[in-house]
Amino acid sequence: MLRLLLFGRQVYLKYSMDEMSVYAAQASFFIIMAAFPFFMVLLALIQVAPMIHEADLLRFLLPAIPGRFQGLLIYLLDSLHSDSPAALISVTALAAVWSAAKGMLGIEKGLNRVFGVTSPRNYILRRALCSVYTLAFSLMCVTSLALLVFGSFLQEMLLKWFPALSYLSGMISLGRGLVMFIMLMIFFTAIYTALPHRRLSICGQIPGAMFSAAGWALTSLAFSVYFRYFGTYAVTYGSLTAVILFMLWLYVSICILFVGAEINWFLLFYKEKIMSIKENGLP
Known part of the structure; x- marks a missing residue:
């Protein structure tokens, strides 16, 4: 236990020194x-889908969002139906990819800082x-939030449509969390291996990926609990509560990603140190 605490302190000190x-x-x-251009692109794509109608979309989305945002959603859908979807998709998609790719560059720079390298x-x-990587990262963010934040709502709707599955409710909840954890772990392993400009083994990135996946799951769960039980008491930020919480969730999640990278760096450092001692014949 003491070793674990000392290891955690080392990770924290290096995290602070690297200004993660x-x-x-x-x-x-x-x-x-x-995020907002991506949301507009998604709604525009739904608009041009032949099998999805605005009434069906509203019937599904309105119960899943807070009441204060329902009017905004209806306004956005009405605006999309009055504009040209092709032009909207092209412009907003470019804006979204440019902005989010800049964010992924920030993650790349941070990971290079962790491992003490620069990208040529x-x-x-x-x-x-x-x-x-931005597209994959966005998919993970949406999946993470959907499985935990809206997962309970989707589960309730599923049990409402298929009451015979009520005895599987616990297994559905467990399976939902397990699937999200595995997806996040695979994604973080890929990020830790591919983004830094240093040759790293896939297996060596798994410990940090497991930590980050668990951290993201717990953060998303806390986000979900707040929305479910305390969302109506948003006095400080009013109607901006959801946006502020999303910003906070994303910032904390990326901090957790960097902590996982620091864990991998220390494990690699200890491994190389042990190998060096063995090669030099030291006890």
Whole structure:
């Protein structure tokens, strides 16, 4: 237990020395800038889908969001139906990818800082790679929030439509959390392996990925509990509560991502130190 506490203190000190909170804030800012264009693109794509109608979409979404935001959702859908979806998709998609890729560049810089390296790649190549990772990162964010924040609502709707599955309610909840944990762990392992400009083994990134996946799951769960039980008591920020909470959730989640990277760095450092001692024949 003492060793674990000492290890945690070392991770915290290096995290502070590397100024990871600055990189987390930079990445969060640009990803948040891209969140609203991504949302507009999603709604525009739904608009052009032949099998989805606005009434059906509202019937599904309205019970899942706080009452204060329902009017805004209806206004956005009405505005989308009055505009050209093709033009909206092209413009907002470009804005979203540009902003979010800038955020992923911040994550790349932070991971390079953790491992003490710099990236010699040219800017265009880095931006292109970060755009690809941005799409995967956005998918993980949406999946994480959907499985925990809206997961309870979706589970209730499923049990309402299929009452015979009520005895499987506990298994559904457990399976939902397990699927999200595995998806996040795979994603973080890929991020830790691919983004830093240093050759790293996939297996060596799993401990930090497991920590980050668990941290993201707990953070999203706390976010879900607040929305479910305390969402109506948002006095400080009023109608901006959801936006503020999303910003806070994203910032904390990226901080957790960097903590996982610091854990992997220490494990790699200890491994290389042990190998060096063995090669030099020291006891």
